[in-house]
Amino acid sequence: MRTLAHQLRLQIAEKGVESLSILAPLRWTLVIVFLWFGGMKFTAYEANGIAPFIANSPIMSWMHMLLGVQGASYAIGILELSTAVALILGAFRPIFSALGAAMSAATYLITLTFFLSTPGVAEVTAGGFPAISAMPGQFLLKDLVLLGASVSLLLASVAGQGRLARPVDDLEQTTA
Template sequence: MSIRANLYRLQIAEKSVGSLSILAVLRWTLVIVFLWFGAMKFTAYEANGIAPFIVNSPIMSWLHTLLGVQGASNVIGVLELSTAVALILGSFLSIFSALGAAMSTATYLITLTFFFSTPGVAEATAGGFPAISALPGQFLLKDLVLLAASLSLLLASVQGSKPNAQKS
């Protein structure tokens, strides 16, 4: 089956399990998170707050080198606000349901890598890993739940694009 045919078979995540579902709650909660966090990225307070995560990340440290602390934060803010917009549009258009959920999933996959690259995650005074610090350890651990919400939306959005997908 062609890519184009599969794109037409994508679905709005919530419609894969009924008209009113927990997926709608997940979608709109993620929208709030991305709008709020994305808007905050344009403040010096937030830019400085995320700087230790970015500078220690093998995936994202180039942003600081290229754009500086505030520039890197601004780029991340644009991406987060774009994710919010895609998630909002995804409640109406199936392609955006999949796109927004994929963007959200990618975000939390990346932020969970900070768990391994950011100094201070393991709490030495409590015996080291698996004991984690409140900051940054527990702060990052919450992204595991946000990743699960994102994956739930993504899987429900692309479920209909499988050639042998069963309709519910």
């Protein structure tokens, strides 16, 4: 019986061919980001810091109504710490390699929507969008790079999604 990882042709992103080992720093820096940010969500300082993003988000505003400001922060912290755990396990198990990368990518896709919903992103004194404010605009822009890192890991974890994601077994068969 084939496992789900084999059916989907999943692999550990860094265990691919040739230069894919350069993905290891992406995985471990994402782990640090999710551990740090996730842990911070359990403080009042961070809960109040992210409150304006959540309150103005059509995707996440329900969290404040249902859980309150600190409760919403706790829930996000749990998701971020779970993402860190999946990314860590992904260094050893193909299914978690893809799951952690997908969770990470989903996180940054959602936070990038804050560009559209958070007041003050466009800098009016500089002519408005595409000029962005230092806070929150430039603060949010970093998530574009983190999304790129997440998608790179995800694509490398799902074999057959391009030349970069060829499993080692396939490479060995073609060179034997």
